[in-house]
Amino acid sequence: MDAPRKLKVATTSLAGCFGCHMSFLDIDERLFTLLEHIEFDRSPLTDIKHVSPGTDIGIIEGGLCNAENVHVLREFRQNCRILIAIGACAVNGGLPAQRNHLPLPVILEEVYHTSPGLANGLIPNDPELPLPLNKVHPIHEVVKIDYFIPGCPPSGDAIWKVLTDLLAGREPELGHGLMHYD
Amino acid sequence: MSQSFVLDGKGIPFEDGQTILQAAGNAGVFIPHLCFHPEFKPHGSCKLCTVKVNGRHTASCTMRAMPGMVVESNTEELNGERRALTQMLFVEGNHFCPSCEKSGNCQLQATAYHLGMMSPHFDHFFPNRAVDASHPEFLLDFNRCILCSLCVRASRDVDGKNVFALSGRGIKTHLIVNAKSGRLADTDFSLADKAASVCPVGVILRKRQGFAVPIGERRFDKAPIEASAKEA
Numbered sequence: 001m002d003a004p005r006k007l008k009v010a011t012t013s014l015a016g017c018f019g020c021h022m023s024f025l026d027i028d029e030r031l032f033t034l035l036e037h038i039e040f041d042r043s044p045l046t047d048i049k050h051v052s053p054g055t056d057i058g059i060i061e062g063g064l065c066n067a068e069n070v071h072v073l074r075e076f077r078q079n080c081r082i083l084i085a086i087g088a089c090a091v092n093g094g095l096p097a098q099r100n101h102l103p104l105p106v107i108l109e110e111v112y113h114t115s116p117g118l119a120n121g122l123i124p125n126d127p128e129l130p131l132p133l134n135k136v137h138p139i140h141e142v143v144k145i146d147y148f149i150p151g152c153p154p155s156g157d158a159i160w161k162v163l164t165d166l167l168a169g170r171e172p173e174l175g176h177g178l179m180h181y182d
Numbered sequence: 183m184s185q186s187f188v189l190d191g192k193g194i195p196f197e198d199g200q201t202i203l204q205a206a207g208n209a210g211v212f213i214p215h216l217c218f219h220p221e222f223k224p225h226g227s228c229k230l231c232t233v234k235v236n237g238r239h240t241a242s243c244t245m246r247a248m249p250g251m252v253v254e255s256n257t258e259e260l261n262g263e264r265r266a267l268t269q270m271l272f273v274e275g276n277h278f279c280p281s282c283e284k285s286g287n288c289q290l291q292a293t294a295y296h297l298g299m300m301s302p303h304f305d306h307f308f309p310n311r312a313v314d315a316s317h318p319e320f321l322l323d324f325n326r327c328i329l330c331s332l333c334v335r336a337s338r339d340v341d342g343k344n345v346f347a348l349s350g351r352g353i354k355t356h357l358i359v360n361a362k363s364g365r366l367a368d369t370d371f372s373l374a375d376k377a378a379s380v381c382p383v384g385v386i387l388r389k390r391q392g393f394a395v396p397i398g399e400r401r402f403d404k405a406p407i408e409a410s411a412k413e414a
Binding site: 091092094100138140141147149152174180 | 272276281295406
């Protein structure tokens with residue numbers, strides 16, 4: 001009999017700091033066990049640039065701060081059976097959303113024009129650069145998200161718990177000690 | 183013989199005048215709550231403690247226990263409603279736990295953990311609320327206010343000072359400081375006030391104390407909020 005098909009997993013960081021990916025690597029040697037059950041598709045770990053159709057699990061770190069983030073998120077939703085929001089920024093906007101009470105032009109003005117030490121600063125406008133959104137949004141405000149792993153970042157143990165629950169066909173559950181918003 | 187009512191199929195004894203929440207707490211049964219505090223008259227506004235009494239929704243912090251009542255609390259339906267209320271509190275304010283020094287000691291956060299709140303579910307308001315750092319000993323961060331009114335009650339009823347008040351109506355309700363300038367520094371608020379230590383979330387913060395106890399060793403790191411039932 002053939003071995004069961006490995007689940008295809010894609011990951012990305014949108015408006016995040018890659019801290020959740022670092023925390024994912026904190027599952028340490030359990031990565032080897034995981035790799036018996038999954039293979040990576042698009043991910044900073046593989047450098048594959050696009051999500052393959054029929055991907056089983058998409059893991060999204062970070063919220064939405066620019067147009068490219070929205071584009072990537074939609075590509076994940078279109079191609080992944082299960083989408084998981086990982087970390088505070090994906091769940092509620094997190095640190096990048098601290099700019100939300102300021103108008104975007106005021107922020108750009110301060111960062112590129114009026115901060116001390118800036119001489120003749122220009123607001124970057126290269127067409128290659130994605131346009132910033134007026135506000136930073138958590139990802140569930142734009143596409144349907146199936147599961148959430150809160151935390152800044154969630155611990156390796158919390159990520160392991162959710163992934164092993166899913167692989168075993170159980171509803172993921174974080175109890176006391178694994179459930180953290182900070 | 184003492185009187186009792188039935189809570190989730192279990193007999194709960196009570197004394198005359200006790201509320202459902204108090205009697206349950208004495209019996210070690212936790213009912214989630216935010217605006218209730220054992221030292222104050224119940225306010226009945228957060229609705230987290232809502233139970234079904236003989237099939238009808240009611241706030242268990244204001245409803246007196248009566249003999250023979252049949253009360254439901256720890257059910258999927260009621261916990262789902264509590265979770266939705268908690269999610270609304272999170273999206274209406276700015277609750278960013280990673281940057282809040284109350285994290286781990288916060289009743290809102292611990293209640294959300296208890297209810298298994300994995301996401302805010304609703305769209306965020308991201309309101310714009312200024313902080314008040316005018317007072318030499320205390321910081322007010324209005325971003326995290328859940329309008330429980332405990333500081334209002336403590337300052338008015340215990341401290342006799344009336345430093346705080348809730349102003350506005352409906353979705354526009356907000357916490358204010360009773361001073362002409364609106365600043366805490368221009369009141370007689372002080373460290374010894376009951377109101378200084380009653381905030382269940384991270385609004386009224388003592389300066390220079392934020393991380394005296396490190397993250398990971400705080401109240402709700404040690405035991406989940408449901409372990410504190412008897413404090414009700």
